[in-house]
Amino acid sequence: MSEQTATAEGTAPVPTEPESHLEHLSMQQALNRALAESLAENSKTLIFGEDVGRLGGVFRITDGLQQRFGADRVFDTPLAESGILGMSVGLAMAGFHPIPEVQFDGFAYPAVNQIICQIGRMNYRSRGTLPMPITLRVPSFGGIRAPEHHGESLESLFAHVPGLKVVSPSDPHQAYHLLKHAAQRPDPVIFMEPKARYWQKGQVDTADGGTLEGARVARSGRHVTLIAWGAMVARCLQVAELAAEDGIDVEVLDLRWLKPIDAAALALSVSKTRRAVVVHEAPRTSGLGAEIAALVTEQCFNVLKAPVERVTGFDVPYPSGDLEDEYVPNIDRILFGIQRVLEHRRG
Amino acid sequence: MAELPFPLPDLGEGLIEATVLEWLVAVGDTVERNQPLVEVETTKSAVELPSPQAGTVVRVHGEPGEVVKVGDPLIVFEVPDNTAGIVGTVPQDHAPKRRVRLSPVADDD
Amino acid sequence: MGRHRDHLVEGIDPHLFVEEHSPAEESTFRPVLLLHGFASSTKLNWHDSGWVRALTDAGRRVITVDLPGHGQSASPEERDAYAPSRIRADLLQVLQDSHVIPLDESQPASGVDIIGYSLGSRLAWEFGATQPDLVHRMVLGGPGSADPLADFDLAAAQQYLADGSVIHDPSTADLLRMARLVPSHDVFALLTMVEAIKGEPFSAAEAVPQMPLLLVAGEKDDRAATMPELAALSSHAETLWLPGRTHTNSVTSRAFKTAAIDFLNG
Numbered sequence: 001m002s003e004q005t006a007t008a009e010g011t012a013p014v015p016t017e018p019e020s021h022l023e024h025l026s027m028q029q030a031l032n033r034a035l036a037e038s039l040a041e042n043s044k045t046l047i048f049g050e051d052v053g054r055l056g057g058v059f060r061i062t063d064g065l066q067q068r069f070g071a072d073r074v075f076d077t078p079l080a081e082s083g084i085l086g087m088s089v090g091l092a093m094a095g096f097h098p099i100p101e102v103q104f105d106g107f108a109y110p111a112v113n114q115i116i117c118q119i120g121r122m123n124y125r126s127r128g129t130l131p132m133p134i135t136l137r138v139p140s141f142g143g144i145r146a147p148e149h150h151g152e153s154l155e156s157l158f159a160h161v162p163g164l165k166v167v168s169p170s171d172p173h174q175a176y177h178l179l180k181h182a183a184q185r186p187d188p189v190i191f192m193e194p195k196a197r198y199w200q201k202g203q204v205d206t207a208d209g210g211t212l213e214g215a216r217v218a219r220s221g222r223h224v225t226l227i228a229w230g231a232m233v234a235r236c237l238q239v240a241e242l243a244a245e246d247g248i249d250v251e252v253l254d255l256r257w258l259k260p261i262d263a264a265a266l267a268l269s270v271s272k273t274r275r276a277v278v279v280h281e282a283p284r285t286s287g288l289g290a291e292i293a294a295l296v297t298e299q300c301f302n303v304l305k306a307p308v309e310r311v312t313g314f315d316v317p318y319p320s321g322d323l324e325d326e327y328v329p330n331i332d333r334i335l336f337g338i339q340r341v342l343e344h345r346r347g
Numbered sequence: 348m349a350e351l352p353f354p355l356p357d358l359g360e361g362l363i364e365a366t367v368l369e370w371l372v373a374v375g376d377t378v379e380r381n382q383p384l385v386e387v388e389t390t391k392s393a394v395e396l397p398s399p400q401a402g403t404v405v406r407v408h409g410e411p412g413e414v415v416k417v418g419d420p421l422i423v424f425e426v427p428d429n430t431a432g433i434v435g436t437v438p439q440d441h442a443p444k445r446r447v448r449l450s451p452v453a454d455d456d
Numbered sequence: 457m458g459r460h461r462d463h464l465v466e467g468i469d470p471h472l473f474v475e476e477h478s479p480a481e482e483s484t485f486r487p488v489l490l491l492h493g494f495a496s497s498t499k500l501n502w503h504d505s506g507w508v509r510a511l512t513d514a515g516r517r518v519i520t521v522d523l524p525g526h527g528q529s530a531s532p533e534e535r536d537a538y539a540p541s542r543i544r545a546d547l548l549q550v551l552q553d554s555h556v557i558p559l560d561e562s563q564p565a566s567g568v569d570i571i572g573y574s575l576g577s578r579l580a581w582e583f584g585a586t587q588p589d590l591v592h593r594m595v596l597g598g599p600g601s602a603d604p605l606a607d608f609d610l611a612a613a614q615q616y617l618a619d620g621s622v623i624h625d626p627s628t629a630d631l632l633r634m635a636r637l638v639p640s641h642d643v644f645a646l647l648t649m650v651e652a653i654k655g656e657p658f659s660a661a662e663a664v665p666q667m668p669l670l671l672v673a674g675e676k677d678d679r680a681a682t683m684p685e686l687a688a689l690s691s692h693a694e695t696l697w698l699p700g701r702t703h704t705n706s707v708t709s710r711a712f713k714t715a716a717i718d719f720l721n722g
C-alpha cells in the first residue's frame with residue numbers, strides 16, 4: 001500500500017478512489033504476467049527453453065508470450081539443458097537478461113556444469129565485470145504425481161553453490177513479485193516454482209509486493225515456528241489451523257530465499273516461540289533443514305526449549321507419483337514434529 | 348475451460364500442405380490423446396493424424412477435399428483450465444485430514 | 457522388435473526389417489501379417505496410415521516386414537533377392553520366426569491372416585495360394601489382375617534417370633515418381649526389383665488362393681480397375697469399393713480398416 005501522504009494539520013485529505021491493483025490469479029497466471037511485464041520493461045530480456053515458445057510451456061507459464069513478443073525474444077530450444085544454460089551464459093556476457101526455463105527439475109542435472117562452473121562463478125572470475133543477470137526458472141518439487149525425473153527437490157544443491165541466489169515462491173502474490181524482482185537483479189537466480197501450487201488461485205496485489213528480500217511471516221504464532229518454502233508453506237498453514245484447534249499457536253515462516261537464508265528472520269521468530277520445526281521435501285541428509293537448524297542453534301541456543309526438529313523427505317531418490325504421498329511430509333508427520341518439540345524436556 | 352488450437356503439424360520431407368480426406372472426429376466429440384483425428388493426403392502419401400491432446404472438439408478446419416497448409420489451424424480443443432502439463436495431474440485442495448492430536452503446552456518460564 | 461532377421465533363407469541372409477506389435481490387450485486372435493506396396497514401406501503404408509494402431513486396438517498381434525529395397529530393409533545388389541518367389545520364401549521364414557503355427561481348428565490363434573496393399577496384395581495372393589495350411593483369411597487392398605510392374609518401361613525409366621528424357625508411358629512415369637518421392641528409397645534397388653518382377657510376372661489364374669478373400673479398392677483407383685476379374689477367379693472373394701478414393705489415399709480409409717477387421721474376425 002502506498003504510504004499516506006502527510007497533510008497539513010487541519011485540512012482534511014481529499015478522498016480519492018484508490019485504484020484497485022488486486023487480482024485473483026493462479027500462480028501460473030501470476031508468473032505469466034510477471035514474465036510478460038519483464039519482457040515489456042526490458043528489451044534485453046529473453047525467454048527460452050523447451051516448448052516455451054510455440055506451445056507456451058508444458059505448464060502454460062509462457063502461454064502467449066511468443067505471439068506477443070515475437071520468436072526473437074521468446075523461443076524454443078533443442079532438448080539440451082546444457083545448451084540452454086550455456087547459451088544463457090553467452091547472452092548474459094553480451095548484455096542480455098535471459099530467463100531460461102528447465103522444463104522439469106530433474107532435467108537440470110545435465111546443465112549442472114554450466115550452472116555451477118560458469119553461471120555461479122563468472123562474476124567472481126571476471127572481478128565483477130561480467131555479471132550474470134540470469135533467472136533460471138525450474139518447475140520444482142513434487143505433488144503432481146509425475147514420473148521419475150519430473151519431481152525433485154534440488155534447493156540444497158543450488159544453495160551450496162557460491163554465486164547463485166535461490167528463491168521459491170509459495171503463492172501467486174509471492175510468485176508475481178519475486179519473479180519480477182529476480183528478473184531485475186544483476187546476479188543469477190535459481191527460481192524454483194512449486195509445481196503443486198501452479199493451479200491454486202490467490203489474491204495478487206500487483207502494485208505492492210512489500211519487501212522482497214528475506215523471509216516473511218506467513219502466520220504469526222507464539223508456541224512454535226514452522227519453517228518452510230515452496231509448496232510446503234501451504235501445508236504448514238493447514239497444520240497451523242489444526243494445531244490451533246488443540247490450543248497450540250503456530251508461527252509459519254515462509255523462508256522464500258534459500259540462498260541467502262534470512263538468518264535474522266529465523267532469530268526473530270524463534271527467539272519468540274523458542275521452538276522450531278523445519279519442513280522440506282528434499283532428503284534429510286545435507287538438506288537445507290540442517291543449515292537452518294545450525295543457524296537457529298547458533299543464534300537462539302540459550303532460549304531454545306528443544307532441539308530443532310526436521311520433518312523431511314527420506315534419503316531415497318524422489319519417488320514417482322504412486323509413492324509421493326508416502327515421501328512428502330504430510331500433515332500428521334508435521335504435527336508429530338511439533339509434538340516432539342513441545343514434549344521435549346531438558347534433562 | 349480454455350480453447351487449445353492445434354495447427355497441421357510438419358509432415359516432414361519438405362511437405363507444406365495436405366488435403367483433408369475424412370474427419371474421424373466431429374465437433375462435440377471427446378477425444379483421447381493419440382486417438383485418430385483426421386485422414387489427410389499429401390503429394391506423397393495418405394496419413395492418419397493422431398490427437399496430440401485429450402479434450403473436447405470445438406472446431407475443425409478443412410472440409411474433405413480442402414487443402415490445409417502446415418502451421419495453419421487444423422482443430423481446436425476445449426480443455427479444462429487446470430490441465431496439468433504433459434505429465435502429472437493437478438493436485439486437488441481438500442480439507443486436511445489428521446490423525447495426530449497435540450497436547451497443550453505449559454510454558455512456565 | 458525391429459531387428460533384421462539373421463536366418464539364412466536359401467543360403468542367403470535377407471536382412472529384412474521385421475517388427476512385431478503386441479495387441480493392446482491380451483487376446484486369442486491369430487496374428488496379422490502386413491505386406492506393403494511398391495515404393496512404400498511399413499512406416500508409410502501401415503504406421504502413418506493408422507493400420508498398426510487399428511489392428512492392435514482390435515486385439516491383433518501384428519507382424520510387419522519391409523520388402524527388400526524398401527524402408528529399413530537392406531537393398532541387395534543381386535536381382536534374385538527381389539524375385540517374388542524369393543520374397544515368398546523370406547516371408548515363410550519371417551512367419552516361422554514369429555512363431556506362427558499351421559492352422560489348427562482347435563487353436564483359434566493358429567495360422568495367420570494377411571493384409572496386403574498393391575504389390576503386397578500380389579505377393580499375398582501368391583503366398584496364400586502356396587501356403588493354404590498357414591493362411592486363414594486375406595484382405596487385398598488396391599489389387600488387380602494386371603501387373604503394372606511387369607509392364608513397367610525399364611529402359612525409359614533408366615533413360616530418364618540418366619538424362620531426363622520424357623517417359624511416355626503414364627504408368628511407368630507415375631511409378632517412378634512414387635519411387636523417387638521417399639528420399640530414403642534407393643531408386644536403383646527399386647528398379648532392380650522391377651527387373652526381378654519382369655522375370656516372374658503376376659499370373660493370378662496360375663495359382664488361386666482358396667481361403668476367403670476380401671478385395672478392397674477406391675472407386676478412383678485406376679490400378680485396381682481389374683479387381684473384379686481377380687475376384688472372379690476365387691469362389692470365396694468379396695469386394696468392397698471405397699467411394700471417391702484413389703490408389704494413394706484408399707490406404708487410410710476408416711471404412712477399409714473396419715471392413716478388413718470385421719472380415720478377418722468373421
